[in-house]
Amino acid sequence: MKNTELKIKDELQEESLFNGSLGRRSFLQYAGVSAAGLALVAAGCKKDRGYTDMNSGATLDFKDDFGVLNYAYALEQLEAAFYIKVASAPPASFSAAEKAYFQDIQFHEIAHREFFKNALSTAAIGSLEVDFSSINFTDRASVLGAAMAFEDLGVGAYNGAGIRISNTTYLLLAGKIVSVEARHAAYIRDLVSPGSFATAPQVATATALDMALAPDVVLAAAGKYIKTKINVINL
Amino acid sequence: MNIVNILEEIEKVDGEIYERLSPRRTAMKDFFNMGKKISLAALPLAMGSLFQKAYGQTTPTSVTDVLNFALSLEYLEYNFYNHALAAPVPTPIPSGAPLAAITLIRDHELAHVNLLKGALGASARAPIPYSDTDFTAGGTFPTVFSDYGTFLAVAQGFEDTGVRAYKGQAGFLVKNAALTTALQIHSVEARHAAHIRGMRTALAAGSAVYKPYVSLGASGQANDSGVPQVDAVYAGEDLTVQAGINIVGINGTAVTKAAAVECFDEPLDRAAVITIANLFLMPGKKLS
Numbered sequence: 001m002k003n004t005e006l007k008i009k010d011e012l013q014e015e016s017l018f019n020g021s022l023g024r025r026s027f028l029q030y031a032g033v034s035a036a037g038l039a040l041v042a043a044g045c046k047k048d049r050g051y052t053d054m055n056s057g058a059t060l061d062f063k064d065d066f067g068v069l070n071y072a073y074a075l076e077q078l079e080a081a082f083y084i085k086v087a088s089a090p091p092a093s094f095s096a097a098e099k100a101y102f103q104d105i106q107f108h109e110i111a112h113r114e115f116f117k118n119a120l121s122t123a124a125i126g127s128l129e130v131d132f133s134s135i136n137f138t139d140r141a142s143v144l145g146a147a148m149a150f151e152d153l154g155v156g157a158y159n160g161a162g163i164r165i166s167n168t169t170y171l172l173l174a175g176k177i178v179s180v181e182a183r184h185a186a187y188i189r190d191l192v193s194p195g196s197f198a199t200a201p202q203v204a205t206a207t208a209l210d211m212a213l214a215p216d217v218v219l220a221a222a223g224k225y226i227k228t229k230i231n232v233i234n235l
Numbered sequence: 236m237n238i239v240n241i242l243e244e245i246e247k248v249d250g251e252i253y254e255r256l257s258p259r260r261t262a263m264k265d266f267f268n269m270g271k272k273i274s275l276a277a278l279p280l281a282m283g284s285l286f287q288k289a290y291g292q293t294t295p296t297s298v299t300d301v302l303n304f305a306l307s308l309e310y311l312e313y314n315f316y317n318h319a320l321a322a323p324v325p326t327p328i329p330s331g332a333p334l335a336a337i338t339l340i341r342d343h344e345l346a347h348v349n350l351l352k353g354a355l356g357a358s359a360r361a362p363i364p365y366s367d368t369d370f371t372a373g374g375t376f377p378t379v380f381s382d383y384g385t386f387l388a389v390a391q392g393f394e395d396t397g398v399r400a401y402k403g404q405a406g407f408l409v410k411n412a413a414l415t416t417a418l419q420i421h422s423v424e425a426r427h428a429a430h431i432r433g434m435r436t437a438l439a440a441g442s443a444v445y446k447p448y449v450s451l452g453a454s455g456q457a458n459d460s461g462v463p464q465v466d467a468v469y470a471g472e473d474l475t476v477q478a479g480i481n482i483v484g485i486n487g488t489a490v491t492k493a494a495a496v497e498c499f500d501e502p503l504d505r506a507a508v509i510t511i512a513n514l515f516l517m518p519g520k521k522l523s
Contacts, residue, residue, distance in 0.1 A: 097444075104446070107490050108498035114485040119478055159418045168406040173478060175402045176499040178418065180448055182425035183500075187447040190433060195332050197433075198343065198426040208346035209419035210426070 058125040062215065063234040066123045068164045071215055072174065073116035074128055075157055078225055079150050080109040081130045086147070091140040098191065105184055112177055119173075129227040144192050149221075151185035152202050154178075156211035157218040182210070298413050301404045303360045304505060305417065306351040307522055308400055310363035311512055312393050313348050316341035318365055319380055326380045333434060337390075340427050347420055354413070367520040375464050375514070387435045392465040394428035395449060396503065396511050399468075403502035425500070448497045457496075467511050472501050 058074065061067040083106035090099050117124050136142040158178035165171040186197035203210050215235060223230075319326035320334075320341055328334045352359045370379045370389065378385045401421035408414035429447035436445045443461060449472050450459045458469035475483050475495040482495035490498075503511075513521040 101446070104448070104494060104497060107488075107494035108448070110488050111482050111485060111490045111495060111498045114488060114490075115477060115480055115482060118480050118486065155422050159415065159422060162405070162418045163410065163412075163415050166410060168409055169478065171405055171409055172402070172502060173499075175405045175418070175421070176477070176501065178422055179398045179402065179425035179500040180498055182422035183429040183448045186426035186429035187433065190430060195335055195339075197336075197430040198339065198423055203343070203423055203426065205342075206346065207350050208343035208423055209350070209416065210422040212415050212419050 057229045057231060058128060059231040059233060060125070060215070060219075061233050062164065065165050065167050065170050066120065067234065068161050068174075069116060069120055069170060070123070070125045071161060071219075072158065072177070073113065073120060073124060074226075074230065075154055075218070075222065076109060076112040076116055077128045078130060078222060079154060080106070080113040081128075082132065082135075082146065082150060082225075083109050085132065085137055086143055089137060091138055091143050093140045101187065108180060108184070126228075128230075130225055131227045132225060134224060144188060147188045148185070148192050151181055151188055152211065153213070153218055153221055154181040155185050156213035157215070159210055159212035160214050160218070298408065298411055299355065299358045301407050301417075302351055302355050302413060303358070304404065304508075304522075305401065305420070306348065306355065306360055307363065308397055308508070308512060309344055309347040309351060311368065311515060312397065313341065313344035314363065314365045314368050315370055315390070315393060315515075316344060318368075318370070319386055322380060324381075326386050327383050328386070329383070336430055336434065340390075340431075343423060343427070347423075350416070350420075354416070363516075363520070367517050368515055369517050370515055372464075372514040384435075384438055387431060387438060388460065388462045388465075391428065391431045391435060391445070391460055392462070392468045392511075394424055394431055395460075396468050396508060397424040398428055398500055399472075399503035400505075400508040402500065403504045403508065405502075446497065449500060450497050451493050465511075467507070470507070471503075472496065474499065474501050 058070075060071050060074065062071070083102060087099075087103050087106040090102060094102070132146075135146045155178060158174050158181065162171060162174060165174060185202075189196045189199075189202070198208075198210075216232065219230060219232060316337055319328065320338060328337050371377050372379075376385055376389055379389050380386060398421060401417055401424065404417065405414065405421075408417055432445040432447050436443070439445075445460070449469065451457070451473060452459045452469075453461070456466075457471065457473035458466045459472075460469065473496050475481065475492055477499055482490060482498065483492050484490055485495075509522045516522065
């Protein structure tokens with residue numbers, strides 16, 4: 001963990017230095033130090049963690065729209081990984097229609113994930129490692145419970161993140177996705193408990209408003225399903 | 236005619252008129268230079284060009300306009316469900332789960348009406364009473380309140396339109412506090428839409444399937460509702476390229492055209508939504 005944090009800090013420092021105007025001499029001086037620093041971290045990783053994956057941490061920098069889009073990308077990665085697992089081996093009690101819809105939803109989430117990956121291009125965070133050890137994929141209730149949590153969380157996340165987006169195009173894209181997540185959520189809630197598609201507490205009774213959640217709340221809830229360390233800055 | 240008087244009159248309704256004019260000195264200069272040459276008869280035209288330049292294409296669709304537009308749609312939806320539930324001869328909605336769902340949705344639409352009305356305060360538009368509406372859409376759906384299936388089909392159209400309408404307005408609320416509320420309503424409309432689609436599938440009992448999300452129609456058309464009369468509700472929903480990125484088979488995945496259509500909902504602009512809404516409003520009561 002410490003290695004990862006160190007490395008991220010190092011990378012950020014490097015980034016900010018590259019962005020500023022830098023004398024040639026001090027650049028070279030810095031580059032030398034930095035390379036040595038990185039090599040040291042990599043060696044540390046190898047020794048302690050058994051791998052040298054340089055992408056073992058992901059930083060969501062909420063200073064601009066890219067941070068918000070990467071946040072969405074992280075959640076879509078999580079959802080896609082979950083549905084791929086469910087769709088490949090659904091609980092035995094799933095009906096044919098349910099299997100078909102979970103196949104659909106799997107592809108929706110894959111499409112969202114790949115869309116963000118392409119849209120973010122070089123600004124995209126790496127692939128996240130997931131941890132679904134708390135889900136029993138052979139048990140209908142466990143799978144539906146997790147699916148409901150992911151979908152409701154996704155809706156709340158997008159609803160809460162909209163206000164952070166400055167670019168109209170990005171905001172519209174998030175809007176195009178969140179209503180599909182809400183459709184998923186309603187469908188899955190009805191499977192868990194018929195008629196619960198828009199009931200409290202997810203949809204408040206008095207105002208009939210859906211949840212809008214702050215990124216730190218969402219990431220705290222999603223954290224138990226994500227192995228990769230996620231660093232949040234400028235929130 | 237005194238331009239100062241005119242500007243003062245405008246100031247009463249638009250406190251920012253001077254701010255709108257002052258950064259555009261060329262607009263003012265053009266106008267006054269022109270004033271030396273033009274005749275009195277041409278003055279109104281010149282005034283028009285001044286304000287065209289002052290407000291121009293950057294005219295912000297005000298938050299009030301957006302919220303009043305949303306309020307109109309919520310009134311329409313509320314009247315639709317409320318009439319089905321409360322008419323002297325209620326729509327034959329099966330008791331139990333279906334009736335409970337329609338009641339919940341009606342209550343949500345009323346809550347949205349009250350929320351928007353509260354947010355708008357004195358700027359809120361006049362209420363739309365049931366008597367202003369025509370849910371037969373001029374006779375297109377004569378059995379809308381007497382036939383449960385027709386009622387659900389029209390309900391699906393309303394909910395899917397609602398989702399598209401809110402999405403279409405989001406861009407006018409960038410970084411505005413009202414955006415979050417609008418998004419929170421938007422996703423509730425999507426939940427309603429998904430559930431009503433499920434109710435239609437249950438009613439069809441195997442003869443048809445309406446997915447919770449907007450898919451492709453049976454012949455590959457954008458309208459998947461099975462009701463060609465509501466084609467306008469689904470126009471453009473079959474988009475498969477997002478921000479220049481083709482979603483079909485993206486990055487070598489098995490994402491089909493149908494999945495690509497389903498996984499992104501599309502917006503409708505205000506004019507398109509008004510065209511749809513006006514089908515359900517009496518002559519003389521239509522939105523503009």
